[in-house]
Structure formats: C-alpha cells, structure tokens
Amino acid sequence: MTYVGRRGVAACGVWTATNGQVVLAIIWMEVEGQYGLSQQLIGHSKGVRCVCVLPDGRLLSGGQDGLVILWAKEEETGKFKVQKQLEHHTNFVYAVCASAIHDPLTFYTGGYDKRIFRLSADGDPFMQFEGHQGPVCSLLENGKALFSGSWDGTAKVWSLETGACDLTLSGHTHAVSLNVLVNGEVVTGSQDKCLRFWKNGHCHKVVTDAHEDIIRGICVFSSGVLTCSNDGVVKLWTLEGEEMKQIPAHSSYIYDVKASLNERPDGLPSHFYSVSDDRSLKVWEPDNSDPSQVLMHAKTVFQVAVLPNSDVLTACEDGVLRLWTKEEKRYAPAEERAAQSEQAEQAAVELQQKGAEAIDAANLPDASMAPTMRGIRIGQTKLFKEGNSAVVYQWNGQGWDKLGEVVGKAPGQEGNTPPMLGGKRQYEGDRYFEAGEYDYVFDVEIGEGSGYKKLPYRRGENPLLVAEKFCVRENIGKSAVDQVAGFIRQNTGQGTPLQQQYAQGGGGGAAPKAAPSAPAAPKAAAPTAPGGAKSKHFPIHDILTFQFQAAKVIDPLFKKLKELDAELPEGTEYKLDANDHIYFQEMIARFKNPNFLKQEFRRCEMHIIFEKFIRWEASKAFPVMDLWRIMALHPKSADLHKASDDGWQYIAHALFVMKQDINGPGCMLGCRYLSNLFVNPTNKSVMIRRCPQVLDALSDLAGSTNKNVRAGAATVLVNYAVSFRDSHKEGTLDDRLQLLSLGAEFLQNENDPESCYRLFAALGTLLLSPAEGFGESLLESAKALEVGAAVAKAASTCGADARVQEAARDLQGILK
Missing domain, CATH: 2.10.70 (Complement Module; domain 1)
Incomplete structure (x- = not known):
C-alpha cells in the first residue's frame, strides 16, 4: 500500500505486535511525481505471468489460464479493453514479446507447452518454433533473430525466415533468462547464479556468483545491464559485465526489473522498476538505494512493462493487470484506488500473520x-x-x-504446523531443482503404480512456482498445479497439514482406471439384504465407463469427422477454417497419447469439439457423440459444466441426437457419453441435478431393437444408482423412484443377458442404498410397481445365463 502526500510517499511494513495489534512501520521519503493507479485490466481467470507493449500502443499479456490477451485503448475513454483472447497455447503462458520489425507488426508467445508462436497483428499464429525440451520462459526479438530461454537450461537463437534453430547456447542449469545487447551479444542468467555473455554462439565471459540465488530477470539499456534475483537484490552492470552497483531491493524473490525509456546524460535510465514475490512494485533512481515509491499488490507481481508515456504496467498473481500513471488526471476514481489499497493492505496483514506462525526464534x-x-x-x-x-x-x-x-507458533509447537525434524534436508538435484539443502523434501505419490517422487521446498519460495516445476518434471498436466501448490502450503505451516501424497486425477481423486472398450462387469460386495438375504452381486460400488482403444478408434474417428466437415458448404459458419484444421491435426496426437488423461486441451480445441460440432445435423452426429464420449473421461470436460447453466446444452443435445433414431449409432454413443459423464465429480453433479430430464428422455429407449443402445441405457441407470448410494444427499426420493420405475420398465421387454444383468445391478444397488429415509419407501414402491414380476420375466427370457439367474434370485430376496 502507498500513502501519497504533497511532497512524499509513505511505504509500510506490517507486523503483529505482542498485544495482538497490527503495527504499521511507516517510512516517509521525499519524492516527486508519484504514480497512482490508473486502471485495473481484468480478463484473465488466473494469474498473469507476462506482459509487453506492442509498437502500435496495444498491450499483450499471457497467463496461467493459458490465454494470451490483446488489449486496445478506446478512443473515447482512454481505457484499455480486451480486444481479443488467443487460445493457441495448451498451458501456462510464460513469455510474450513484440517484434522489432514494425511493418508488418508481429509478436511472439511462449510457455509451458515448450512451444513458441509468431503471430500476426490480428493474433493469428503463422509460425511455430519447436525444439526446447522444457517450458519457454524468456523471449526477445531484435529484428535479426529470435532469442529464447527455457527451463531446459538452454537459450536458442532462431531464424525469423524459416523458424529453424540456428544456435543453442548451453551451459546453464534450469530456467534461463536472457536479453540482447545493442552489439548483438546475448546475456543469459539462470539458477546457477552465473551471468554469461555470448558472441556468435560462443560464451566469451562468465560472471560466476553474479547473484547469490537464481537470476530471474535481465534488462538491457544503452550503457549497461540490470539484473534481479531470488536473493532480493538488483544489480547494475557495465556492458562488459563489470558490477557497478547493487541494491538490496526486496524482502523476497525479485521476478523482473525494467529500465525507464528515458535516459540521463550519463547514459543511465532516469528510473528503473522492480517487482517481487513480496507483492510490491518499487520505483528506483539509479543514485539512490531507497525506492522513490512502493506500490503494493494483493499477491505476487510477476512482471512489469514500461509504456512510452512512462506509465507502468504490472502483471499480478491475482489475475489483474494494473496500469500506474503519474498524471493525476488519469488516476482511477478515488473509490477504486482506496479499494485496491485496502485489498493490498489486508493481504499484507494476513501474510504477516501467517509468516509469524512459521518463525523459529531459535534460529534468529x-x-x-x-x-x-x-x-x-x-x-x-x-x-x-x-x-x-x-x-x-x-x-x-x-x-x-x-x-x-x-506472536505465533514456532514450528514443532502445539497446533497443526509440522515440526522441522532433523533440520535441513539434502536433495541430490535434478533438471529442475538444484542440489543442496532444503527445508522440506516431500515424498509425493502422483498416481497408482507411479511410486513416490521427491518434491524439495525451501521456506519463502512461492509454492505455485515450485508446483509448476514439479509438474513439468513429472509430466503432470497444469490442472494439478494448484493442488500441488496447496499441498505445499498446507504442509509447510501455511495451512492445515494434509496427508503427504497426491493422487493425480480429477478433483484430487484417482484417475479413472483403464478398462476395455465395453464396461467391465459390475463388482459388488456381499452385504446383508433386508430380511437377512445375502447378495454377492449388489450393491455396485464403482462407476461404469466406456473406455477406448486409441490405436483402433482415433484415426477412423477423426477421418470420419474430417469427411463430414468437408461436405459442409463453403461459408457455413461452423465449418472448420484454416486455423481449425491445424488445431484438429494437433488434437489427434493428444487423443492417441498413452497418457491421454494428462494431455492439455486448448480452448480453441474445446471450441471445435463442443461449439462447432454441436451444430451439425443429428443424422451426422454419431462421430461427434463418440468424440464426446471419449472427452467425458478427460478432466478438461469439467470446464464445460462449471458455468451458470451447468453445461446442460451439451447433455440436452446428446439426448436430442439419441431421440432422432433410437436404434442408430448416434443413440448408442450418446448413451456411452452420458455414462462417462459420471467419471468426473463436476459432470456427475450436473447429471444428478438433471436426473428427471435425463431419465425422462431415456424412457424412449426401452423400445429400441438395438441391444447396444439398451446396454448403454442400462449403464446410465447403474451409474445413477451408484451415485445415489454414495451419498443420500445426492438426488431426491423422487429421483430414486423415477429410476426404480424406469428400470422396471426396461426389464419388461429385455432379452439380452448383458443388458438384463445391468438392470438388475442398477435396481439392486438402488434398493440396498443406506436407508436415510428412502429405504422403506423404495421397497414399498418396488412392490407396488411389481418389480419382482418384471425381474422374473426378464430372467426367464434371458435363458440359462448363470450370472443373470443368480442376480435375479438375489434381487427377489431383497424384494421379499
């Protein structure tokens, strides 16, 4: 937070004192021309990681939501608004930069998916640069070549004409930051704490221990270089790599430093700007070791950019870009500035109170x-x-x-904060975590059969960034990052301890097990049924799914989709365009990947699958239903059902397709799609909320002559019964009665043993659900509906199938 007066600014530090009150340590500094909040740019749904200014005045940002956003200024208001959201990356976007060539205007983006894109002024990708083995975290183009730094420990130099890699600069470890001097030399820094100067691909100077920790940012101006680091220090260097000055700038990691565009007669920038994990933007003058202004944020500030008019833009972990100006007439309304300051102040207080709990006085x-x-x-x-x-x-x-x-607990005292047993722990190091001492080395289970993986963590590190590195190392999708970060916070005294394991999959649970193309036979315990009867067939405990064999299914499926799209008349709004065809081809590899559930799908790809294909006429929708059936197994499908309408349109569309031909492949695949929706907790909740509509639509399928359709419908009923059994709070008594009635209706004409057994499984599981006020009502209704007679009829029709006959006897025993 910042308090601005006529001639100065008050910067605050926050501490919890003995009497429980918050102490604000206020430092007054004589300054001129103070920055004030001008605008808060809201468009990202998660943290903003990178930002730059384009030559035409537009802004470009990339975030943890996988989006790249173009921001344009409105002439009437002078405010920046979202011009376009770009979805060409599959994961976090870590770096954006403008081209030094202004005609035509282009720009670049890079990120977690290891790819770099070159895009037109309109945001259309037209070139890819592929070759890094880790996420791309640093980008710069000087009109002659593109330069990139990556978590793989290398920097690369790329041809602007061909996209080929001309040079690889090796020697660093872990993430590499870079910049380019006016003479074309490349300056790089990384976790090895060294600065390296490169000329024509050869390193001609190494500054060892340039910082005491990871070098995060490098900024070049006409007469020198600025660097920042996890050691909290900003350093000023000559162009030859000689240290000129160091400033202890922040109390935590510094993620970025930028010089003003205005330079003094001595060649130094008039100001420079640093941003940090301590949630602040600080404004500096080269001759002063104290900041001229401190602007607090609610969360970590990852990057800063300077506009030609000396405005400053910050990218924050809270998902907001903030524009700061010295022109008072362009300040945001007083209420907005006060709210932002209050939010930052409250975050600082909460952070300090949490920090107090982890202080061990013995080490001070x-x-x-x-x-x-x-x-x-x-x-x-x-x-x-x-x-x-x-x-x-x-x-x-x-x-x-x-x-x-x-005040607060020290580690190892009463409460939930875990003790630091044995002090520091040694970690042997890997590609993403350096060797050395760590405060914690967790054993993390990332999935059944995958064993435990080491996760090293030092106090004071940003849990989110550590989680990102861990997930890249273990090839875990970005959906897991927040959960791993939460695990770190909880187990390092920043929250309630969790069990020291992490199960990869939707909602933190185990990923769906692999299964054959058709659902496996239901497995059941042997509970005691009402009246003392025993059943080895019911209740069913696991959701049944229709899995797929990629080697047999994907190529024919996508070939059919492509053929049907080609039949659409030119100019059809939902026909795939040139970019869509690129995304379409890239999707195929993800569907065929053995680790399909860990693949990341971009918004543009989800748009094709669910927004364009949904508009195809029902007679051509059967391959779409097959694609949806597969996607329902993937955690990304849950995003469709988190909106205010809970994604009902997709379920309703499937039901519409099914109704058009209850004997056709579209109906069969629609049933399989509905069955697979029960895998993910979010999707399952929607299916339960919409139970009356779904069951009502399924009643039309009782007369289908296609046994695969009836087996699919019976599987949906099984999954409803399993879900109702999981919790009496799921679904109502009316939902259960409707399920009971529909199961009995399907049994009236069923002659296929597999479908018959599934219907028995659904009814048995439903009737053996914990009572909670439903048990007696369901049994009485079953008798009134003459379910016993329907069971007997179906058993006799299905012949001598031993499993069906056994299940029928068990079900009759429950109904007595």
Missing part, C-alpha cells in the same frame, strides 16, 4: 548482537531473539529501534 540472532549489526537501508526490518520470542527491530540509519514481539 540474539538481540544483544543488534548493536554490532548494521542495517542495509533506513526502514529495513529484522528479527532478533529475546529469550524464546521473536522480536521485530527497524533500522533508523544509526541503530535498531524495537517495534514489538512477533
């Missing part, structure tokens, strides 16, 4: 040592030990002033 310097320790800058705060307590002191320029005691 004794307060008696304070007179011998000199502060780095006025206003710096430092913790000392007094007895068994942690106490906050602040440097006044000549000595340390005591602010108060920090």
Whole structure:
C-alpha cells in the first residue's frame, strides 16, 4: 500500500505486535511525481505471468489460464479493453514479446507447452518454433533473430525466415533468462547464479556468483545491464559485465526489473522498476538505494512493462493487470484506488500473520548482537531473539529501534504446523531443482503404480512456482498445479497439514482406471439384504465407463469427422477454417497419447469439439457423440459444466441426437457419453441435478431393437444408482423412484443377458442404498410397481445365463 502526500510517499511494513495489534512501520521519503493507479485490466481467470507493449500502443499479456490477451485503448475513454483472447497455447503462458520489425507488426508467445508462436497483428499464429525440451520462459526479438530461454537450461537463437534453430547456447542449469545487447551479444542468467555473455554462439565471459540465488530477470539499456534475483537484490552492470552497483531491493524473490525509456546524460535510465514475490512494485533512481515509491499488490507481481508515456504496467498473481500513471488526471476514481489499497493492505496483514506462525526464534540472532549489526537501508526490518520470542527491530540509519514481539507458533509447537525434524534436508538435484539443502523434501505419490517422487521446498519460495516445476518434471498436466501448490502450503505451516501424497486425477481423486472398450462387469460386495438375504452381486460400488482403444478408434474417428466437415458448404459458419484444421491435426496426437488423461486441451480445441460440432445435423452426429464420449473421461470436460447453466446444452443435445433414431449409432454413443459423464465429480453433479430430464428422455429407449443402445441405457441407470448410494444427499426420493420405475420398465421387454444383468445391478444397488429415509419407501414402491414380476420375466427370457439367474434370485430376496 502507498500513502501519497504533497511532497512524499509513505511505504509500510506490517507486523503483529505482542498485544495482538497490527503495527504499521511507516517510512516517509521525499519524492516527486508519484504514480497512482490508473486502471485495473481484468480478463484473465488466473494469474498473469507476462506482459509487453506492442509498437502500435496495444498491450499483450499471457497467463496461467493459458490465454494470451490483446488489449486496445478506446478512443473515447482512454481505457484499455480486451480486444481479443488467443487460445493457441495448451498451458501456462510464460513469455510474450513484440517484434522489432514494425511493418508488418508481429509478436511472439511462449510457455509451458515448450512451444513458441509468431503471430500476426490480428493474433493469428503463422509460425511455430519447436525444439526446447522444457517450458519457454524468456523471449526477445531484435529484428535479426529470435532469442529464447527455457527451463531446459538452454537459450536458442532462431531464424525469423524459416523458424529453424540456428544456435543453442548451453551451459546453464534450469530456467534461463536472457536479453540482447545493442552489439548483438546475448546475456543469459539462470539458477546457477552465473551471468554469461555470448558472441556468435560462443560464451566469451562468465560472471560466476553474479547473484547469490537464481537470476530471474535481465534488462538491457544503452550503457549497461540490470539484473534481479531470488536473493532480493538488483544489480547494475557495465556492458562488459563489470558490477557497478547493487541494491538490496526486496524482502523476497525479485521476478523482473525494467529500465525507464528515458535516459540521463550519463547514459543511465532516469528510473528503473522492480517487482517481487513480496507483492510490491518499487520505483528506483539509479543514485539512490531507497525506492522513490512502493506500490503494493494483493499477491505476487510477476512482471512489469514500461509504456512510452512512462506509465507502468504490472502483471499480478491475482489475475489483474494494473496500469500506474503519474498524471493525476488519469488516476482511477478515488473509490477504486482506496479499494485496491485496502485489498493490498489486508493481504499484507494476513501474510504477516501467517509468516509469524512459521518463525523459529531459535534460529534468529540474539538481540544483544543488534548493536554490532548494521542495517542495509533506513526502514529495513529484522528479527532478533529475546529469550524464546521473536522480536521485530527497524533500522533508523544509526541503530535498531524495537517495534514489538512477533506472536505465533514456532514450528514443532502445539497446533497443526509440522515440526522441522532433523533440520535441513539434502536433495541430490535434478533438471529442475538444484542440489543442496532444503527445508522440506516431500515424498509425493502422483498416481497408482507411479511410486513416490521427491518434491524439495525451501521456506519463502512461492509454492505455485515450485508446483509448476514439479509438474513439468513429472509430466503432470497444469490442472494439478494448484493442488500441488496447496499441498505445499498446507504442509509447510501455511495451512492445515494434509496427508503427504497426491493422487493425480480429477478433483484430487484417482484417475479413472483403464478398462476395455465395453464396461467391465459390475463388482459388488456381499452385504446383508433386508430380511437377512445375502447378495454377492449388489450393491455396485464403482462407476461404469466406456473406455477406448486409441490405436483402433482415433484415426477412423477423426477421418470420419474430417469427411463430414468437408461436405459442409463453403461459408457455413461452423465449418472448420484454416486455423481449425491445424488445431484438429494437433488434437489427434493428444487423443492417441498413452497418457491421454494428462494431455492439455486448448480452448480453441474445446471450441471445435463442443461449439462447432454441436451444430451439425443429428443424422451426422454419431462421430461427434463418440468424440464426446471419449472427452467425458478427460478432466478438461469439467470446464464445460462449471458455468451458470451447468453445461446442460451439451447433455440436452446428446439426448436430442439419441431421440432422432433410437436404434442408430448416434443413440448408442450418446448413451456411452452420458455414462462417462459420471467419471468426473463436476459432470456427475450436473447429471444428478438433471436426473428427471435425463431419465425422462431415456424412457424412449426401452423400445429400441438395438441391444447396444439398451446396454448403454442400462449403464446410465447403474451409474445413477451408484451415485445415489454414495451419498443420500445426492438426488431426491423422487429421483430414486423415477429410476426404480424406469428400470422396471426396461426389464419388461429385455432379452439380452448383458443388458438384463445391468438392470438388475442398477435396481439392486438402488434398493440396498443406506436407508436415510428412502429405504422403506423404495421397497414399498418396488412392490407396488411389481418389480419382482418384471425381474422374473426378464430372467426367464434371458435363458440359462448363470450370472443373470443368480442376480435375479438375489434381487427377489431383497424384494421379499
């Protein structure tokens, strides 16, 4: 937060004092021309990771939601608005940059999916640069070549004409940041703490230990270089790599540093800007070791960009881009500025209170040592030990002033914070985590049969960034990042401890098991039925799914989809265009991948599958239903059912297709789609809420002459029964009665043993559900509906199938 006066600004530090009150340590600094909030740009649904300014004045941002957004300024209001959302990446977007060639205007994006795209001014991808083995985190183009840095420990130089990789600059470890000097030399930095200077592909200078931790950002201006690091320090270098100055700038990791576009006569920038995990943007003058302004945010600030008019843009973990200006007439309304400041202040207080809980006073310097320790800058705060307590002191320029005691639990004390048994832990290192000491090394289970994987973590690291690296290393999809980050927070004293394991799959549960093309026979326990009868067939405990064999299914399926699309007249709104065909081909590889459930599908691909194909006429919809059936198994399908209308349009469309021909393949595949919707908890909840409509539509299928259709419909009934059994809160008594009635109706004309057995399984599971007020009503209704007679008739019709006869006897026993 920032308090602006006529001639100065007050920057605050927040601490919890002994009496429980929050202490604000206010430092007043003489400054001129203060930045104020001008606009908050809202368009990303998750954290914004990167931002740049295009030559035509538009803004470009990339985020953890996988989106790249173009922002254009409205002439009337002078405010930036979303011009276009681009969905060409399959995962987090880590880097964006403009081309130095302005005619025609193009720009570049790179991210977690290891790909770099070049796009036209309208946002159409027309070139890809592929070759990195890890996420792309740094991009720059100087009009002659494209330069990229990656988590794979390399930087690459690419041809702008062909997209080929001309040079690979190796030698670093882990994520590589880069920039290019005016003379064409490349400057790189990474987790190995070194700066490297490259000329024509050869490293001619290495600055070892340029920083004490990971080098995050490199900025070049006409006479020098700025770097920032996890060590909280910004450094100023000559173009030859000689250190000129260092500034202890932030209390946590610094993610980016940028120089102003205005330079002084001595060649130094008039100002530079740094952003950090400490949630702040700081404005600096090269000759001053104290910031001229501190602008607080509610969460981590990942990147900063400087506009030609000296406005500054920040990209924040809360999903908001914020534009800051020195022109008071362009300040946001006072209410909006006050709300933003209050939000940042509250976040700072909450963060400090959480931080207090993890302080171990035993590791702090004794307060008696304070007179011998000199502060780095006025206003710096430092913790000392007094007895068994942690106490906050602040440097006044000549000595340390005591602010108060920090209250909270130290690790290992009462409460839920896990103890630090044995102190630091050694980790041997890998491609993404350096070797050395860590505060925690977790054993994380990423899936059945995959064993445990090591997850190293140091206190103070951003859990989200650590989770991202872990998921890249283990080839886990981005849907798992938030869960892994939550696991870290919970198990490092930032929340309630969780069981130290992580099961990959939708909703944190186990991923659906592999199964044959048709659903496996239901498995049941042997509970005691009413009246003391025993059943080995009911209740069913697991959802039944229709899986697929990629080697046999995918190529013919996509070939058919392509043929049907080709038949659509030119100009048809939902006919695939040139970009769609590119996305279409890329989708095929994801569907054929053995790790299909871990593949990331872009919004543009989901748009083709569910928004374009839904508009095909029902007679051509059977391959669409097959594609939907497969996609229902994937965690990404849940996104369709999180909107206010809960995605009912897709289920309703499937029911419409099924009704057009109850004996056709579209109906059979529609049933399989509905069955697979029960796999994901979000989709299942929608199916339960819409139970009356779904069962009402399924009643038309009782007269189908296609046994595969009837088996599919019976599987939907089984899954409803299993879901109702899982929780008495799922569905109503009326839903259960409707299911009971429909099951009995299907049995009246059933002569296929497989369909018959599934119907018995649905009814048996429903009737053996925990009572919770439903049991007696269901049994009485079953007798009134003469379900016993329907069971007997179906059993006799299906002949001597032993499994059917056994299940029929068990079901009759329940009904007595």
